[in-house]
Amino acid sequence: MTTSYDVKFWETQRKTQGKAISFVVRWTVARKSKSKSFRTKGLADSFLSDLRQAAKAGELFDIATGLPVSMLNTEPEPAGPSFLEFAQTYVITRWQGTAPRTRETEVYALLSLIPALVDDVSGHPDDDELREVLRSHALLPKDRRTDLNRSGTLALGWLQKASLPLVDLQDPSVLRRALDAISVTFAGEEAAANTVRRKRAIFHHLLERAVEKKVFASNPLDTIKWKPPKAVTAVDPRTVVNPMQAKELLNAVPRVGRTRGVRLKAMFACIYYAGLRPEEAADLRVKNCTLPASGWGLIVLEKARPQGTKRWTNSGQTHESRSLKHRAKKETREIPIPPALVAILREHIKAYGTAEDGRLFRTSKGGSYSSSAYSYVWQEARALVFTEAQVNSPLAARPYDLRHAALSLWLNAGVPAAEVALRAGNSVEILNRVYAKCLDGQRETINGKINNALEE
Template sequence: MRWPLIAAKTRDETNDALCAITRAMLRDVRGRPSDELLRRAIRGRAFVVPGPEPRQIPADVRLALRWVAGASRPLADLMDPAVMRFLLTALRPNLDGAVAAAETQRHKHKVLVNAVRYAVEQRKLPADPLAPIKWSVAETVDQVDPQVVANPSQARSLLRAVSYAGGYGRARGRRLVGLFAGTYYAGLRPAEAVGVSLPNCALPAEGWGQVTVHRTLPQAGKRWTDTGRAHDERGLKSRPADDTRPVPLPARTGSAVAREHQQLRHSRTTASSDPVPTTAPGTRPVNSAFLRVWSARCSQPARTTCATRLCLPG
């Protein structure tokens, strides 16, 4: 019902929450598919809008969905507090069994609340079964460990190493120096850094520069975007749709970005209108691309500096 109005990333998260809710509502009956097949069937086919044509669904997935339809508990079972509490408990862990982040738990709970309210609205349930249940998020540690945050000297070394990833001539790593520099020195969210092009930057030869951030490009996946592209173009987080945010750039950041981009232009591997962080002319980098570049040149201790946003491709 809300699908056309929500962001692609939210669609992905809502699909994941509905998948967890559905699996928790399954009874233990004969013929249960493997957990991997169940997740692939529910996540990839059951809660995708628009839904796939039946003839496009692989046979094993089609059979798994048929089993899910027969093994699902009746909606009326939610009126049993024991069933509802079991369902709420099932929203806490990740797939690996570890407790999910507090925000993930809240989002899954919100999806469940919306689904239950819609069922009440459609008179599929006589009352709200969540009303008598007391539930709270299982808190987790969600803070940056200062011991794994790169200091300025380490950051400079990491950026130099990134520029050589994949070979200096091929420039696979050099194209991403701007992204990593922007996230470290300017504090840009990765989705903001991906959306920055050179015309958005004021990069003087000396002194501080500035980047005007006007959009975010979070990677949600082609399945969830209206355009069929991997990135979903959005406004700035928690701001009006057309708002912009000027961000000062330290001199070291500006000179590094300008130098790399000019060298790439002279080598005919990019253009002035290309995004600052890119993996090929005219393209936007996907998560796997800059994670490969980062991993290629970073030791394991340094790799934990993801906590500083360097490797969080939101």
């Protein structure tokens, strides 16, 4: 071994290749140049500090390796799992306890994070290809993974090699790289505030799991001074129809198409008169309904039937019954329904009966309506009722806006917020923040009341 005391150091250099960032430590031993790359500035600075301290202590440096004698033949500490490996474990361990939409939402956040948290490794695949490999293979349970072609196999191999060690997320610069990634869309545009906040929450929760596994003493994301964009949580009052407009829309629905519109009127009526979510109406069964010949009826909701992507559902189907939102399994919700809805449901059952499992709303072949199918009917009904300006406005732009109209109507009618929350399946806090809006067309009435008070 040939050694020397002739050692000089240079400042750490930052190197960027595509989206990958590395930090290079440069020094010379006996005038021979040496360098070493690190994924983070913290690791680079730590290594350079060790070299400087060895030189200051008068150690000899090996000319071949460039290292002080005390650092030769030392085994590096295990880096632990990569961010990719930990993200895979995170998704799989949460699979059984989460709803299909939650699974999809978590993976969607990781599609932004995993390709961003990589090292400077040659052969970087296209980001779209990396996301497809993650979406269809790497972030799914083994029995749900699609087979990869040669290109996909190479992309996954690159990602496994390049993914940063999870411990590197202690470095603030790495965390900011991750936050930058969730702040933009896959096309590089500014992401919606709600999307950014949701992805940041998932990232934070993943790191909490890392704290549980003793990878970190505390969540490193809590040390970053980063303010998420402000998200809009309140319902836009411009979307809320008044009772007359709601009735006109419901009467127009049967005029859309040959059979689809007439079969969907009662479903839309449940959203408006009972304040149901669309997925709750989709799973409504005859056993859930008390429909007297006159007077008020009752709906006892048991489950919802949300639409999802097949790869994320337990059954592999796009629709499957689940427990109610914000409710424990088998917990129900009672909703008194007015005579108008009772009559519509009685008429619907008389005309179309029920599916084999008792569901009220299904296609002519017994299936569930897709969100695109009933949204199309809704847009056609809007075009039949509204003026061109209203059609191009946010007014009742989605079927879900009927629920907003229902809850706003109940609140403006003087129903206590606690009772409205009970019927709607929300907390009072959320109700007051999100749904307590005035009806379309009430502004003149309210202004008149204020004007009368001013004139007294």
